[in-house]
Amino acid sequence: MISNRESARRSRMRKKQQIEELQSQVNQLQTINGQLSQKLINLLENNHEILQENAQLKEKVSTLHMVLSDVFAPLRNSDDSSSMKPKSAS
Amino acid sequence: MSQILSETFLSGFMILVQSLSVVFLYCGTSSGASTVTQVSEELQALLMEERKRKRKVSNRESARRSRMRKKKHLDDLTAELTQLREDNHQIIMSLNITMQRYLHVEAENSVLRAQTNELSGRLESLEDIITFLQWKQW
Numbered sequence: 001m002i003s004n005r006e007s008a009r010r011s012r013m014r015k016k017q018q019i020e021e022l023q024s025q026v027n028q029l030q031t032i033n034g035q036l037s038q039k040l041i042n043l044l045e046n047n048h049e050i051l052q053e054n055a056q057l058k059e060k061v062s063t064l065h066m067v068l069s070d071v072f073a074p075l076r077n078s079d080d081s082s083s084m085k086p087k088s089a090s
Numbered sequence: 091m092s093q094i095l096s097e098t099f100l101s102g103f104m105i106l107v108q109s110l111s112v113v114f115l116y117c118g119t120s121s122g123a124s125t126v127t128q129v130s131e132e133l134q135a136l137l138m139e140e141r142k143r144k145r146k147v148s149n150r151e152s153a154r155r156s157r158m159r160k161k162k163h164l165d166d167l168t169a170e171l172t173q174l175r176e177d178n179h180q181i182i183m184s185l186n187i188t189m190q191r192y193l194h195v196e197a198e199n200s201v202l203r204a205q206t207n208e209l210s211g212r213l214e215s216l217e218d219i220i221t222f223l224q225w226k227q228w
Binding site: 022040050054057 | 167177209
């Protein structure tokens with residue numbers, strides 16, 4: 001049978017370990033959260049850049065469509081002797 | 091509160107008795123002198139008791155404050171851990187959503203690049219034909 005003194009000692013030790021474990025988990029999570037936050041910041045920056053790229057590409061496509069339809073515009077209107085039939089630009 | 095009161099009485103009583111014991115001393119009877127010493131010694135013992143009692147109370151209070159400090163530390167730590175877990179969860183959710191958006195836009199960009207290439211190709215071909223026709227007209 002364990003003495004009261006020993007029992008109390010073990011109890012105190014267990015409590016001490018519980019607190020140390022808690023502190024360790026807190027420290028760990030703080031580190032992890034810091035790293036994850038940094039990841040998020042980087043990802044948001046990348047997102048911003050790729051959206052700009054996206055806008056640029058959309059404009060390019062739109063311009064090219066316009067230019068291509070402009071090439072055929074005079075052909076649709078004219079009556080002259082050009083034998084080329086207008087193709088659909090889509 | 092009653093501690094303070096009893097201490098006040100004891101101190102007051104002490105002063106009174108010490109004054110009286112001086113009077114006895116000057117009266118100078120032999121039995122009177124030993125009685126005064128006895129009373130004085132008893133009073134010293136009482137004072138010691140009182141001091142012991144005060145020390146005990148003070149220690150009790152100190153231990154109580156210590157236990158409360160310890161408990162507070164534990165509670166704070168637990169609360170901090172809960173908060174950190176919540177933060178962690180939020181950050182991960184944000185990461186997932188943002189990543190999804192990124193991949194979506196990236197896919198769209200691929201399509202747009204393919205389109206620009208295709209359209210540019212068409213334009214180049216037409217320009218070649220026009221150039222050829224112009225050359226032919228010459």
